[in-house]
Amino acid sequence: MHVTRTLPPELIRIVISVVVVVCFTFLNVLLLGYAERKISGRIMRRPGPMEVGPQGIFQLLVDGVKLVAKQFIVPSEAGTLFRIAPLLAFMPVGLSFIVIPFSNRLQVRDLDTGLVFMLAVMSLNTFAILVAGWTSNSKYSLFGAIRSVAQSVAYEIPMLLSLLSVVLTANTLSMRGIVLAQSPVWYVVVQPVAFLIYFVAGLAETNRAPFDLPEAESELTAGFHTEYSGMGFSMFFLAEYTNMFFVCSLGVVLFFGGWSGPQLPYMDYTGIIWFSLKVYFLLFIMIWIRWTFPRVRFDQLLNFCWMYLIPFSLVNLMLTAVVVKL
Amino acid sequence: MKEYFLLLFTGAKSLLTGMGVTLRQMFQPIVTVQYPRERIAITPNFRGHTELVRDQETGTHRCISCKICQMDCPSSCITVNSEKREGVKGLVLLSYRLDFTKCSLCGICVEVCPTSALGFSGEYELAGFESSEFRYDLLKVMEGRE
Numbered sequence: 001m002h003v004t005r006t007l008p009p010e011l012i013r014i015v016i017s018v019v020v021v022v023c024f025t026f027l028n029v030l031l032l033g034y035a036e037r038k039i040s041g042r043i044m045r046r047p048g049p050m051e052v053g054p055q056g057i058f059q060l061l062v063d064g065v066k067l068v069a070k071q072f073i074v075p076s077e078a079g080t081l082f083r084i085a086p087l088l089a090f091m092p093v094g095l096s097f098i099v100i101p102f103s104n105r106l107q108v109r110d111l112d113t114g115l116v117f118m119l120a121v122m123s124l125n126t127f128a129i130l131v132a133g134w135t136s137n138s139k140y141s142l143f144g145a146i147r148s149v150a151q152s153v154a155y156e157i158p159m160l161l162s163l164l165s166v167v168l169t170a171n172t173l174s175m176r177g178i179v180l181a182q183s184p185v186w187y188v189v190v191q192p193v194a195f196l197i198y199f200v201a202g203l204a205e206t207n208r209a210p211f212d213l214p215e216a217e218s219e220l221t222a223g224f225h226t227e228y229s230g231m232g233f234s235m236f237f238l239a240e241y242t243n244m245f246f247v248c249s250l251g252v253v254l255f256f257g258g259w260s261g262p263q264l265p266y267m268d269y270t271g272i273i274w275f276s277l278k279v280y281f282l283l284f285i286m287i288w289i290r291w292t293f294p295r296v297r298f299d300q301l302l303n304f305c306w307m308y309l310i311p312f313s314l315v316n317l318m319l320t321a322v323v324v325k326l
Numbered sequence: 327m328k329e330y331f332l333l334l335f336t337g338a339k340s341l342l343t344g345m346g347v348t349l350r351q352m353f354q355p356i357v358t359v360q361y362p363r364e365r366i367a368i369t370p371n372f373r374g375h376t377e378l379v380r381d382q383e384t385g386t387h388r389c390i391s392c393k394i395c396q397m398d399c400p401s402s403c404i405t406v407n408s409e410k411r412e413g414v415k416g417l418v419l420l421s422y423r424l425d426f427t428k429c430s431l432c433g434i435c436v437e438v439c440p441t442s443a444l445g446f447s448g449e450y451e452l453a454g455f456e457s458s459e460f461r462y463d464l465l466k467v468m469e470g471r472e
Binding site: 039042043044045046047050288289291292293307308 | 330334341344345347348349351352353354355356357358360
């Protein structure tokens with residue numbers, strides 16, 4: 001009581017949200033990094049990390065300590081924005097968490113234009129990659145950045161078009177509203193094509209294999225983050241994995257009914273369990289895809305987008321519009 | 327137009343097949359060996375450095391110091407030392423030096439030995455700090471194997 005009298009409740013809410021968001025970001029990356037290495041190991045019939053802790057569960061913590069302890073090397077020819085690019089990559093992470101509805105009550109802010117906000121913030125990542133590649137003053141970094149921008153521009157279109165058909169069906173842009181609109185049937189049943197297009201475009205947006213051309217290690221060493229070391233690199237790493245989480249949580253909110261699931265006690269809060277289960281299932285599929293398919297060529301990447309994804313999403317959008325109007 | 331859709335369907339099908347393959351592999355047992363903690367049996371054909379075989383009946387080596395192995399060794403890495411002793415028939419082996427830093431594991435010494443005194447050991451953990459650690463005296467090695 002005393003606390004709320006001296007401090008505005010809104011401030012407390014913001015502070016708690018920020019702390020939770022930052023903690024969750026790091027926790028999520030630890031979890032995903034470990035899952036990625038374990039799953040890739042199992043697919044290749046090897047055990048994955050086994051040395052640090054039981055079954056290697058502390059491997060990512062140790063990696064984090066190593067990265068923090070490493071020197072952040074700035075190339076002598078690098079531009080002035082070189083140090084800012086990792087922060088630029090990491091900044092949207094905090095912002096996107098604002099609108100994600102983890103459960104009925106667990107949402108920092110329910111914006112009326114939540115979906116637009118989230119997509120806008122997520123596409124800032126491309127900007128960070130461009131800045132990183134450009135200011136590194138290295139041919140590999142620059143090529144990685146160029147590819148990343150071309151890819152993101154191409155794949156943003158089918159992604160938005162497929163999400164637009166969902167918005168037409170739900171008749172709202174608020175994330176919470178979209179979840180509530182799917183109370184009888186999830187939109188993955190109503191809009192399966194839109195979901196497929198969204199998921200493929202999401203893979204390309206997060207630069208995941210088989211669309212990981214911006215950081216194709218066999219041709220560009222590490223792409224846009226070739227020149228980054230220590231915390232600079234780990235910022236990009238954090239941003240990449242958190243972006244994966246965003247793409248999947250957006251997929252869950254728009255197509256898999258968000259927090260909805262069998263009734264649990266205190267459903268307003270425990271809905272986060274169903275939400276996390278769905279998100280991590282989608283993330284598992286992303287990891288599974290990465291360790292299955294070889295990287296596509298650049299012309300294949302763009303051809304697939306312009307020849308298949310965009311026409312299909314356009315047709316899907318038109319059909320949705322017609323059905324909604326009827 | 328027909329090709330366009332055909333490509334889509336065959337492509338999607340092959341992608342799903344690939345995903346199926348990796349999913350099946352994921353639930354198969356692990357095939358790699360966690361080496362220092364886990365070891366597998368060495369095959370009988372494995373060629374470690376040569377060793378003097380212990381004869382089951384006499385309890386010692388079968389070397390008669392004929393030095394054929396020393397002469398035939400293409401890398402000249404074998405030195406056999408022996409002496410004549412009073413009251414003992416034949417030569418007494420004093421040392422059988424193998425310079426494993428030069429040995430190419432060709433196995434000619436094992437083949438030419440008239441008494442089959444030589445064989446390949448199963449030794450594979452061969453890390454050391456100095457080259458002198460790999461100049462073995464096989465007689466001592468055999469005695470050390472008690």
